[in-house]
Amino acid sequence: MPRLIPELICTDLRAGIAFYQLLGFRIGYERPTERFAYLERDGAALMLEQPTEHDRLYPRAPLTHPYGRGINLTIDVDDVDALHTAITATGAELYLPLEERWYPRATDILGVRQFAVQDPDGYLLRVSQDLGTRPR
Secondary structure: OOOOOOEEEOOOHHHHHHHHHHOOOEEEEEEHHHOEEEEEEOOEEEEEEOOOOOOOOOOOOOOOOOOOOOOEEEEEOOOHHHHHHHHHHOOOOEEEEEEEEEEEOOOEEEEEEEEEEEOOOOOEEEEEEEEEEEEO
16 A cells, blocks of 8 residues: 555545546545545555545535645656547646656656646646656
8 A cells, every 4th residue: 555645525526536547547445425435546546535514534624626726646657648648538628738848856857758637626637657867
């Protein structure tokens, strides 16, 4: 099990699950009466929960859309082009178009091919494929 697993509040659990399935996630397990699902994809995991007014943790403050303000989740994938095709086929608006980008680090430059899209509740997802490194 990953050591960090984000739990995202959603307004419609089924719509959230359907969106993440487009990105290759599968349901690890669900608790339908609690409106909760644990999703997995190649070592990545996240939880979706559609809260009720009686939840132990949520909401502590009024929720307003988009829920994901201030967070950017990166999903490392092996075939960014296939996922880009699947997402754009739905008509979803891309937050960041498909691009190749090289990021300088201390001793090298890391390359990625990536795009960003918001899920149905506004969480920003950067879908990224590693292109390797080159000298700085």
